[in-house]
Amino acid sequence: MALEIVASCVNCWACEPLCPSQAIYEAKPHFLIDAKKCTECEGDFADTQCATICPIEGAILDAVGVALNPPGSLTGIPPARMAEAMAELQAH
Amino acid sequence: MELKVLDQAETEAPKSGCSAGSCGSTDDQLSHLPEDIRQKVHNHPCYSEDAHHYFARMHVAVAPACNIQCHYCNRKYDCANESRPGVVSELLTPDQAVKKTMAVAANIPQMTVLGIAGPGDPLANPERTFATFRELSEKAPDIKLCVSTNGLALPDAVDELAKHNIDHVTITINCVDPEVGAKIYPWIFWNNRRIKGEKGAKILIEQQQKGLEMLVERGILVKVNSVMIPGINDQHLQEVSRIVKQKGAFLHNVMPLIAEAEHGTFYGVMGQRGPKASELQALQDACAGDMNMMRHCRQCRADAVGLLGEDRGSEFTMDKIEAMEIDYDAAMEKRAKVHAAIEEELAAKAAKSSATTVVPVEMLDGRSKPRPVLMAVATTGGGVINQHFGHATEFLVYEGSAEGARFIGHRKVADLYCSGNDTCGDGESVLGGIIRALEGCEAVLCSKIGYEPWEMLEEAGIQPNGEHAMEPIEDAVMAVYREMLEMGKLDAPLADEEAQATA
Numbered sequence: 001m002a003l004e005i006v007a008s009c010v011n012c013w014a015c016e017p018l019c020p021s022q023a024i025y026e027a028k029p030h031f032l033i034d035a036k037k038c039t040e041c042e043g044d045f046a047d048t049q050c051a052t053i054c055p056i057e058g059a060i061l062d063a064v065g066v067a068l069n070p071p072g073s074l075t076g077i078p079p080a081r082m083a084e085a086m087a088e089l090q091a092h
Numbered sequence: 093m094e095l096k097v098l099d100q101a102e103t104e105a106p107k108s109g110c111s112a113g114s115c116g117s118t119d120d121q122l123s124h125l126p127e128d129i130r131q132k133v134h135n136h137p138c139y140s141e142d143a144h145h146y147f148a149r150m151h152v153a154v155a156p157a158c159n160i161q162c163h164y165c166n167r168k169y170d171c172a173n174e175s176r177p178g179v180v181s182e183l184l185t186p187d188q189a190v191k192k193t194m195a196v197a198a199n200i201p202q203m204t205v206l207g208i209a210g211p212g213d214p215l216a217n218p219e220r221t222f223a224t225f226r227e228l229s230e231k232a233p234d235i236k237l238c239v240s241t242n243g244l245a246l247p248d249a250v251d252e253l254a255k256h257n258i259d260h261v262t263i264t265i266n267c268v269d270p271e272v273g274a275k276i277y278p279w280i281f282w283n284n285r286r287i288k289g290e291k292g293a294k295i296l297i298e299q300q301q302k303g304l305e306m307l308v309e310r311g312i313l314v315k316v317n318s319v320m321i322p323g324i325n326d327q328h329l330q331e332v333s334r335i336v337k338q339k340g341a342f343l344h345n346v347m348p349l350i351a352e353a354e355h356g357t358f359y360g361v362m363g364q365r366g367p368k369a370s371e372l373q374a375l376q377d378a379c380a381g382d383m384n385m386m387r388h389c390r391q392c393r394a395d396a397v398g399l400l401g402e403d404r405g406s407e408f409t410m411d412k413i414e415a416m417e418i419d420y421d422a423a424m425e426k427r428a429k430v431h432a433a434i435e436e437e438l439a440a441k442a443a444k445s446s447a448t449t450v451v452p453v454e455m456l457d458g459r460s461k462p463r464p465v466l467m468a469v470a471t472t473g474g475g476v477i478n479q480h481f482g483h484a485t486e487f488l489v490y491e492g493s494a495e496g497a498r499f500i501g502h503r504k505v506a507d508l509y510c511s512g513n514d515t516c517g518d519g520e521s522v523l524g525g526i527i528r529a530l531e532g533c534e535a536v537l538c539s540k541i542g543y544e545p546w547e548m549l550e551e552a553g554i555q556p557n558g559e560h561a562m563e564p565i566e567d568a569v570m571a572v573y574r575e576m577l578e579m580g581k582l583d584a585p586l587a588d589e590e591a592q593a594t595a
């Protein structure tokens with residue numbers, strides 16, 4: 001059981017000092033979680049710390065690959081509205 | 093909101109007196125600060141319209157992490173407001189930041205201030221932020237240090253801040269009411285949890301206020317930044333201003349929201365608009381009865397280098413800095429000389445500037461008080477009108493009134509009217525943009541102006557004026573104001589003001 005950081009990570013360093021297992025490390029092109037060390041914070045915190053401070057929707061996945069912060073959950077922007085706005089910008 | 097009428101009456105009164113900065117050197121918001129505070133900030137480029145043409149500042153981007161989310165910020169592209177727009181900031185380690193700061197200090201001796209402003213929250217990155225401050229206060233004691241924060245982690249950081257050479261802290265306070273806060277901050281990270289809505293906003297507000305009080309207790313100057321968000325906190329910011337002043341903040345900087353869909357921020361995507369220049373000014377004026385207001389903030393980036401409004405960051409990228417050999421002792425000597433020369437120049441200028449250029453009472457002739465007038469000024473600095481209209485990237489806005497001239501703010505223009513090549517075909521649309529940027533101004537004072545823009549400005553109700561080239565700005569503004577008065581242009585209030593007054 002381990003969480004995973006994926007390509008949308010912006011390397012903001014917020015998660016790294018919070019990890020109770022020191023499983024998170026700086027890497028290129030983005031931070032990574034050592035699957036052997038990650039405990040999903042079990043026994044340490046009620047919420048997984050990296051996913052709880054991460055500001056980027058979709059950047060951290062759970063053990064089965066589901067985003068812990070799905071689209072719209074952190075910014076409050078409804079995904080449909082976001083898609084609409086991006087389509088409008090592309091059209092210009 | 094009905095109650096606000098009383099407040100407005102209260103805040104109107106001091107405008108004609110000294111507390112609103114309308115006497116003496118009205119250009120300078122610092123003129124009515126207590127002497128000890130003025131001593132601390134007189135060479136800080138961010139705190140005085142005058143000083144920022146002489147002294148430079150820089151930011152180092154050592155603090156990437158943040159502990160809250162703001163609706164005007166997109167963490168993917170850094171923050172559009174709060175002095176950190178842009179995607180290109182080169183994140184520095186504390187060692188690199190120290191190296192860069194000393195390289196800039198040696199090469200731009202006018203640089204007096206080093207700030208840490210992000211791109212996240214400096215106090216959410218305490219190790220990196222304080223390592224930078226610690227090393228700099230040892231190695232470069234002639235540089236003032238400052239930091240800006242959202243305030244969440246501030247109470248825990250106050251003692252550490254007090255240990256270093258830090259005499260200014262900026263706290264961004266957008267509200268004192270959790271209900272308003274929930275519309276600005278979707279969540280905070282607190283005690284290992286993500287806390288959303290009013291509950292999160294309430295904790296943030298409490299931490300900000302506590303941090304403000306603790307800093308004031310320790311004699312550290314506190315400036316408060318607020319982002320003005322129409323329909324969200326615009327009315328509320330007057331109360332914020334009153335409260336932070338009461339608690340001892342020395343300056344309040346109300347900045348306009350920047351929100352564009354392409355920034356990908358909540359406000360940008362959801363179509364929240366920023367304030368118009370006239371709305372921003374009205375709010376700053378309403379707050380000014382209670383508080384020193386900052387009028388010339390350029391909302392610069394988290395890695396800006398140089399004088400306000402310019403960015404020399406590209407001269408100091410890490411690869412260039414690594415190649416520089418810096419003898420800081422020699423640099424400090426040179427810097428001290430440069431600073432002394434600037435002080436001398438500023439003092440001479442202050443002594444020379446006419447005491448006040450108030451409209452003489454006899455000219456009023458028993459008429460009712462003439463209305464104030466906004467004028468745009470093209471200047472490259474030095475307190476004089478010395479810029480060609482077509483070369484101005486921004487205009488300073490002054491208000492002329494029977495009480496004298498006072499600095500109101502600045503208006504950026506998107507494109508130069510005259511870029512000096514063959515692109516003049518676009519001149520007309522560019523000029524349209526400039527005219528929109530100068531909304532509310534009735535005159536524009538510059539050293540020179542071409543025939544074509546002259547005509548279009550006149551048509552738009554903005555009188556161009558090139559007769560006061562190289563004159564001190566306040567004197568020129570009052571000379572034009574008196575002319576307008578003599579011509580009988582100031583007797584009747586403007587149509588839209590009348591409408592506002594009766595609204």
